[in-house]
Amino acid sequence: MAVVVESNKACAVNPLKMSQPLGACYAFMGLDACMPVMHGSQGCTSFGLVLMVRHFKEAIPLQTTAMNEVTTILGGYDNVETALLNIHKRAAPKVIAVCSTGLTETKGDDVEGYLAMVRKRKPELDSTEVIYVSTPDYVGGFEDGYSRALGAIVKALVKPLPRVARQVTVLPGSHLSPGDIDELRTTISAFGLDAIVLPDLSGSLDGHIPQDWRGTTLGGTTLDRIRAAGASALTIGVGEQTREGAQALEALAGTPFEIFERLTGLEPNDRLLHRLAQLSGRSVPAKYCRQRSQLLDAMLDGHFYTGGIKVALGAEPDLLLALGSLLHEMGAELSVCVSTTASPSHALLPASEVVLGDLEDIESAASGCDLLITNSHGRQMAERLSKPLMRVGFPVFDRIGNAHRCQVGYRGTMNLIFEVANLMIEQIPRYGPADWALAQSAADLAARDPARGVEIPVAATGYECYEEPTP
Structure with a gap:
């Protein structure tokens, strides 16, 4: 069990943490025909937009209420109304998702009241679902915003329905790529189960070229599928950040849930397949028995290069747990672990301590490490320390193919082991x-x-x- 230590520096020198509004908008990107909106200044939205475009190398739909000094002081109702009407007219989304920012949260804007008033005054918006989530960016981090958005989606759109025995709702964490989600859906479908993935980034940010252009998200979970989640027999959450959404589904529709703290590694995937076999009444398909055998061989081959190495990790809590646990199982020592925000996941990490800090905290403690693992903002640190860097998480803007990277399931775990081992072989x-x-x-x-x-x-x-x- 890792001890959580907060960095006591006066400021973040080389930030690791991403903001809550950005995490919430990332969740909304997984809804079909959706337009995420940040209620704040244009700069807040532009910064998040740049990061997402660089990470996915795709056009990203993201709008702003464009608050300025005057509207911030006088209140943002007019900006909210104007933004909703313009988006409705120009992009015709099925869902408009509004996230607050530090600016409007500090002012104390009653956005829920604004939205209720807009609904009364502008009936033309009745054909569009509007979701609001409070995400002040002066507290929490990317995972917290994603978690809150997940809860808001469920509470706003899901309704209780008669139970469908072979239907499962999957809540993927923000650390899962579109490729990870595809792998997870394929696994569940192999048992004859119907998986409703919420949100489904594999449909919207998987790097496909659309047949027709529109200003909203180009795929993801449709409104009909979101509403149908109220009929699922089980909710599967991947990562502690999905607990809020799973609990909201249980409260609304009585759906039992199970949270898998990670799906990277041998044991958690064994547990998932056993649970799916129980639910479906089917045995585990032969191809997964084969993949498990391949993973065991990969672990045997890879441990010669990972055993005994010292690793410095910097990531969001659930990603930190997934990577750190696998590396520990492969014989590596988690010498430096830095994360962004408090989470129950830290208690499960096989390390002595987790520092809630920034990339400077990693750099100052990682001189004796053999491998650095963090996002692309750690590249200068890796150069200064002359250490190999494995890029993970968000953002990774100096590599392509992030949408198709798979690190869950037996195959994804093999990919991860090979990536780490090959990095270490390069140092020989x-x-x-x-x-x-x-x-x-x-x-x-x-x-x-x-x-x-x-x-x-x-x-x-x-x-x-x-x-x-x-x-």
Whole structure:
């Protein structure tokens, strides 16, 4: 059980944390024909928009109420009304999702009251669902905003319905990529179960080229499927951040839920497949038995390169737990663990402590580590420390293919093991003919005069050599 320590610095020097409004908007991106809106200044929205565009390399629908100094002081009702009407007219979304920001939360705008008044005054908005979630960005982080948005979606749109025995609602955490969600849906479908994924980023941010352009999200969970979630026999949440949404579903529709703290690793995937087999009444498909065997072999092959290494990790709580637990199982030591916000996930992390801090906290403590794992903002830190960097989480803007990266399930866990092991293999020195000659000379000298204690290079043992010397 990790001890949580808060950094006592006066400011974040190299921030790791992303804001609550951005996390909430990320959740809303998984709803079909949705337009997320940040109730705040244009700068708040522009910053989040840039990060998402760079991460996914896609057009991102995100709007703002464009508050300025005057409207902030006098109140933002007019801006909210204007934004809703303009979005309704130009983009015709089925859902408009409004998130507050630190600016309007500090002012104390009654956004729920604003929305009720707009509904009365502008009946043309009756054809559009409007969701509001309070996400002040001066507290919490990306995961907290995502979690709140998930709860708000359920409370606003889900209704209790007669139970459908073979239907399952899946609540993926924000640390799951569209590729992860696809893998999870495929696994559940293999048991003959119908999975309603909420929100479904694999439909909207999977990097496809749409047949027709529209100004809203281009896919995701439809309104009909969201409402149908009230009939599911079970809710499966991936990550502690999904608990609020699962509890809201239980309160509304009486749906039992089970939270999987992670789906990266052997044991949690065994547990998931066993639960799906129980629910469906079917045995585990042969292909997953095969994948499990492959994962065991990958763990055997990979542990030669991960066993004993010291790792510095910086990530959101659920991602930190997923990666840290697997690395621990692969024999690595979690020397430095930095996260963004408090979470029950930290209690499950196999490390001595978790620091709630920034990337500077990682850099100051990671000089003795062999591997750094964090988002792309850690690249300068990795250069200064001359350490390999594995990019994970959000944002990763200096690599492509983030939408298709898979790190859950047996196959995703294998991918992750291979990625870490290959990074460590790259750090092993390569030896050529000159090194073999040096080793032979040292061996000959040691044989003639053992008292001199000449150190023989590793190449002379033949263990770390991957190329035969040329004659």
